[in-house]
Amino acid sequence: MSTSAPALGRLGPFLVDADGVLHAAEPSRPAGFGFRWRGRRVHAVLCPDARLRLSVLAGHVPFTAEAATLRPGVYAAYAALRDDAPPEWRVGLSPAHGVVIEAVEALGKPATVSALIAAATRFVLRLAPCLDLLDEAGARPA
Numbered sequence: 001m002s003t004s005a006p007a008l009g010r011l012g013p014f015l016v017d018a019d020g021v022l023h024a025a026e027p028s029r030p031a032g033f034g035f036r037w038r039g040r041r042v043h044a045v046l047c048p049d050a051r052l053r054l055s056v057l058a059g060h061v062p063f064t065a066e067a068a069t070l071r072p073g074v075y076a077a078y079a080a081l082r083d084d085a086p087p088e089w090r091v092g093l094s095p096a097h098g099v100v101i102e103a104v105e106a107l108g109k110p111a112t113v114s115a116l117i118a119a120a121t122r123f124v125l126r127l128a129p130c131l132d133l134l135d136e137a138g139a140r141p142a
Helices: 071-084 113-137
Strands: 007-011 014-017 022-024 031-037 040-046 051-060 089-093 098-106
Touching (some): 071 098, 071 113, 098 113
Antiparallel strands (some): 007 014, 040 051, 051 098, 089 098
């Protein structure tokens, strides 16, 4: 913690100083948290370089036995997401054919509570049309 600002308190895995600057409560472990957005679990980890890594399982390609006719559309939606993803995003398939979207958001140094909230909000707002595309294509819920 900076010596200029006394501790304000604890916010989950973070200590927050009076200037709103975030510090890992347990420096030996990455400070992370999760939240739900449109039924999906978003995972976030604050990196030491003041970047926020976010990831979400956005949906699953349906099994052939359950919805063979939907599979090509879901794969096409996945390909469109992968091809059109912003440079700081990665879109991939898990071994279980889950569509995973990962992003990195810069918070600026020092990382503050307001920057963290703004970065998480930017991510979910940009994520919303991706979820719409997968849902409309027939992806199974995550």
